[in-house]
Amino acid sequence: MxxxxxxxxEIQASGSTHDVIRRKYLNQLHKVxxxxxxxxxxxxxxxxxxxxxxxxxxxxxxxxxxxxxAAIHKMDRKKGLDLILHTPGGAMDATESxxxxxxxxxxxxxxxxxxxxxxxxxxxxxxxxxxxIMGKHSSLGPIDPQIMGLPxxxxxxxxKRAATEIKANPVTIPLWQPIIAKYxxxxxxxxxxxxxxxxxxVKEWLVTGMFAGESGADAKANVIVKELGxxxxxxxxxxxxxxxxxxxxxxxxxxxxxxxxxxEAVLTVHHASIQTLASTPAIKIIENHMGAAFIQAIGxxxxx
Numbered sequence: 001m002x003x004x005x006x007x008x009x010e011i012q013a014s015g016s017t018h019d020v021i022r023r024k025y026l027n028q029l030h031k032v033x034x035x036x037x038x039x040x041x042x043x044x045x046x047x048x049x050x051x052x053x054x055x056x057x058x059x060x061x062x063x064x065x066x067x068x069x070a071a072i073h074k075m076d077r078k079k080g081l082d083l084i085l086h087t088p089g090g091a092m093d094a095t096e097s098x099x100x101x102x103x104x105x106x107x108x109x110x111x112x113x114x115x116x117x118x119x120x121x122x123x124x125x126x127x128x129x130x131x132x133i134m135g136k137h138s139s140l141g142p143i144d145p146q147i148m149g150l151p152x153x154x155x156x157x158x159x160k161r162a163a164t165e166i167k168a169n170p171v172t173i174p175l176w177q178p179i180i181a182k183y184x185x186x187x188x189x190x191x192x193x194x195x196x197x198x199x200x201x202v203k204e205w206l207v208t209g210m211f212a213g214e215s216g217a218d219a220k221a222n223v224i225v226k227e228l229g230x231x232x233x234x235x236x237x238x239x240x241x242x243x244x245x246x247x248x249x250x251x252x253x254x255x256x257x258x259x260x261x262x263x264e265a266v267l268t269v270h271h272a273s274i275q276t277l278a279s280t281p282a283i284k285i286i287e288n289h290m291g292a293a294f295i296q297a298i299g300x301x302x303x304x
Contacts, residue, residue, distance in 0.1 A: 018280055022272040023291045029082075029265040030289035035111070037289040038071045039084045039269065040064070043277035050283070050298065057283050057296050060090025060121050065098060067286030067294030072105055075288065080109035083129065084269065089120025092145060092194070096201055099128045108209050114138045115256070115270035120146070120237065123228065124198075127251070128205035130212075135256040135263070139240035143202055144231045145194035152191035153231030159188055199225050210252050220250050 030037045044051050044058040051058050081102070089095075102110055112118070112126040113133045119141035126132045126140060134140070145152045162176045203221045211217035227233060227249050228241070246253045256263045276282055280297070287293035 016280065018272070018276040019293070022269070022276055022285075022287070023293075025265070025268045025272050026287065026289045027291075029269050032261050032265040033082055035080050035082045036075050036077070036106075037082045037084065037269075038068070039086075039273055039285060039287050040068075041084075041086045041273045041277060041285045042088060043283045044088045046274065046278040047283055055283070055298065058088060060087060060094055060098070062091070062094045062097065063296075064094065064284075064286060065101060068098065068101065070294050071286055071288040071292050073292065074290070077106055080111070081106045082111050082113055083125070084113045084115065084266065085118040085122050085125060086114075086116055086270070086273070087118055087122040089118075089122050089124075089141070092121065092124075092198060092201075095121040095124050099125060099205065103128075103209075108212060110209075113256075113266055114140065115266055117141075117240070123241070124202055124205075127202055127224070128209055130209055130252070132246070132251060132253045133256050133262075133266075134243040134246065134253055135267075136243060138243060138256070140228075140246055141241055142231070142234040142237050142239055143198060143225075143228045144234065144237060145191075145198045146237060147187065147191055147194060151231045151237055152194045155183065155191050156188060156195075157232070159183075195229070199229055202229070224249050224251055 026037055026039065042058050042060075047055070047058070057063075083102070108130050110129045111131050111133065112129040114122075114126060115135060115138060117139045118126055119139070120143065123140040124143050127143070132140075147155060158179070162180055165172050166176060203218075203225050206221035206224060207217045211220050214220070231237070241249075243253055243255060256266060273285060276285065282295050282297050284296040285293065287295070
């Protein structure tokens with residue numbers, strides 16, 4: 001029979017009621033799909049005020065790797081991975097490192113599922129998968145890199161515009177001086193490198209993943225990278241890309257509504273995850289269908 005300490009440990013491992021319910025439906029999703037399942041959920045929408053106040057942890061970062069390592073441990077990796085994403089994006093270097101790791105674990109047998117929204121680096125991760133599943137209500141976003149919270153393309157455009165106007169009319173120098181003064185001297189070079197990095201990285205993922213072995217893979221990847229990576233085309237980094245638009249760009253997207261059982265299972269997990277983020281201190285959840293979780297709460301990170 002378990003003693004006091006054993007029972008306490010069991011209760012702590014079980015987590016809150018939210019954890020119990022969420023894990024129940026994650027396991028049900030696994031039974032429906034027959035694949036490994038990991039959720040990667042950020043509470044940036046549910047705790048937007050905290051994010052505005054500067055609370056860190058909502059975005060994808062290097063610390064997330066530990067959560068994925070814990071989630072993948074003991075998995076039968078031959079079953080592939082369904083990665084359920086709900087994120088505003090995050091650091092490009094952390095994104096590259098995470099995809100390298102996931103591909104090392106599951107090869108190209110990774111499917112992205114976006115029940116609501118996966119922006120920026122979340123879209124990059126999705127494009128690194130062999131297929132994306134989206135609902136009619138789901139959104140991806142542009143993949144143009146951001147520098148200091150500003151679009152790298154936009155910064156370059158502003159510098160070019162300043163140079164053109166000053167050359168044509170030197171009288172405009174006093175107007176442009178305070179604008180240009182806010183940028184440090186190496187910024188343009190950093191922006192150019194970030195754009196090149198993002199473009200090359202996502203194109204390689206598309207060619208070696210989603211379009212692997214297909215004729216015209218390079219051309220297909222170029223269209224997608226240009227349309228999603230060029231700030232002058234997307235107009236805003238926060239622009240939402242629907243399932244229909246993604247399909248028009250040539251992205252391999254499957255409608256969540258095409259499989260009623262999968263749709264119900266995915267949306268139930270989504271609702272349970274969102275309610276956890278809305279009603280508890282959790283700001284990020286990385287969790288698998290076996291109950292292994294890496295949950296970051298305000299001011300703390302822990303596995304349970």
